[in-house]
Amino acid sequence: MSEKKKNKTFKYWVGRIHLWLGLISGLFVCFLGITGCILAFEREIENVSQPYRNLAVQNKALLPPTLLKQIADKALPNKKAHSINYQPGKTAQVVYYNFDPEYYYIVFVNQYTGEVVKVKNMNDDFFRIVIMGHYYLWLPPAIGQPILTSATLIFVLLLISGLILWWPKNKAASKQRFTVKWNAKWRRVNYDFHNVLGFYITWVIIFIALTGMVMGFQWFAKSVYFVSSGGKSLIEFKETYSDTTRNAKLAINTSAADKIWLGYLKADPEFKGSLDVHVPENEKASIEIAKNPDPETYWKSDYRYFDQHTLKEIEVNHAYGKLKNTTVADKIYRMNYDIHVGSIAGLTGKVIAFFASLIAASMPITGVLIWIGRSKKKKKAAANAF
Incomplete structure (x- = not known):
């Protein structure tokens, strides 16, 4: 032949x-x-079509996260707040997200006055609906x-x-x-x-x-990490917890989140990115702070965790810790979503x-x-x- x-x-x-x-x-x-x-x-479309997301920077003190949470809780009772997001030029967002029972809300609050601007059920949001189709075909995740x-x-x-x-x-x-x-x-x-x-x-x-495929198949995500790390296994994200062994009667110390948040503001008063604060839901939960210098992407976020009772930092060894401690493989893993949507290269990439x-x-x-x-x-x- x-x-x-x-x-x-x-x-x-x-x-x-x-x-x-x-x-x-x-x-x-x-x-x-x-x-x-x-x-x-x-x-870009949300910023234009949803004006309640935008708020001019004012020469006033920001309200602390626990106060924003209390205000949002009154507007959305019987739900547990997941995080509070601050970003210059944007309305503060108090996010309510839960698996069982399932719900996803965002309460938009003026971080200077405490006024509730918008209570939004994200399950009715157009882009959220499209995302659920894009990820799951509007079927249960295990099937779609x-x-x-x-x-x-x-x-x-x-x-x-x-x-x-x-x-x-x-x-x-x-x-x-x-x-x-x-x-x-x-x-x-x-x-x-x-x-x-x-x-x-x-x-x-x-x-x-x-x-x-990295987002859809765990075996593929682990394989990519294994190759990019030179043979190391992916360390999966795990919740961090505050130390309650010394005193079983410890109460939730929500004010600790305000202290840590205030420390961030004093350390970097000119910060232009976004700051996510996770107020503890119970006496065992830790306080998570995510500081992102570039809100258009996710991979640069610096994640830190603190004990709500001692305010001591809790070190982690997975990819979602301090950016300076991440390996090349961790960074590639973090970049996955930003590469997927093109935002890794800014507007040109999109x-x-x-x-x-x-x-x-x-x-x-x-x-x-x-x-x-x-x-x-x-x-x-x-x-x-x-």
């Missing part, structure tokens, strides 16, 4: 695999691409997430097989692999669109797909992610059109043979 025939046979089977994988995952890929486009500029992540895995295989099929046989053929022949018939334009734009977006969408998702959503459609066209051509050729 000649080398040429071998290559043809190999590409033939790659083409068949590409076709069937595309037919299996096409609807899911299209869905993920469209919802990904919607979510690309979520924050494996379905979509499996479709993403198939899409990665499609990208690889697509590159093999795209690869030109010679220099003459390579000229047609990088440009779309817009003045040709629509079938040719569609073919070029699928192949040429598919090639260009592969180098972006592969990162979006792989980071999606624009790239938007168009990559849009083109990815079109790939199943253009692919099906190519398949239909070829099927009709084969049937016509078979009919003419008789």
Whole structure:
């Protein structure tokens, strides 16, 4: 068998695999691409369409987190506050999040006056609804997430097989692999669109797909960490607790959160990023402070934990501790979401992610059109043979 025939046979089977994988995952890929486009500029759209999120910086003292929590508790009774977020130019957010019973609310409070600006049920929020579809297909997470992540895995295989099929046989053929022949018939334009734009977006969408798999498959997340760390296992996040062994009758020391928060403000009065304060819910809980110098991303956040009774810092060894203590593998793990949505590269990254998702959503459609066209051509050729 000649080398040429071998290559043809190999590409033939790659083409068949590409076709069937595309037919299996096409609807899911299209869905993920469209919802990904919607979510690309979520924050920018929210800032414009939801004015209650914005608040001009004032030359007044900020109200402490426990007071904001007390105000929000009155506006949203019988719920447990998860965290209080401060950010210059933004209304303070008191977040209420719980698994059982499940609820997710945000109470927007003016951090200078204590006025409740908005009580929002996030389960009714447009972007929240889209996110739940993008992550879980609006199904229970244990069902929806494996379905979509499996479709993403198939899409990665499609990208690889697509590159093999795209690869030109010679220099003459390579000229047609990088440009779309817009003045040709629509079938040719569609073919070029699928192949040429598919090639260009592969180098972006592969990162979006792989980071999606990190969020969807624990085994894949651990594998990525193992490789990036040079053979070390991922240390999973664990709750930290205050020491209650000395006195079993200790009460919740909510004022400790105010003291630590105030210490942060005095240490860095010109801080322009965001500050999340987790007030303890019970006598065992610790106080968590997350300081993020760049609220447009998440990976740079500095997470610190304190004993609510002694105010001593509790050291942790997982990725969500002090940024300066994180390894390269920890940073890559932290960056996963920011890479997935493109915010790792700022507004430019979001624009790239938007168009990559849009083109990815079109790939199943253009692919099906190519398949239909070829099927009709084969049937016509078979009919003419008789």
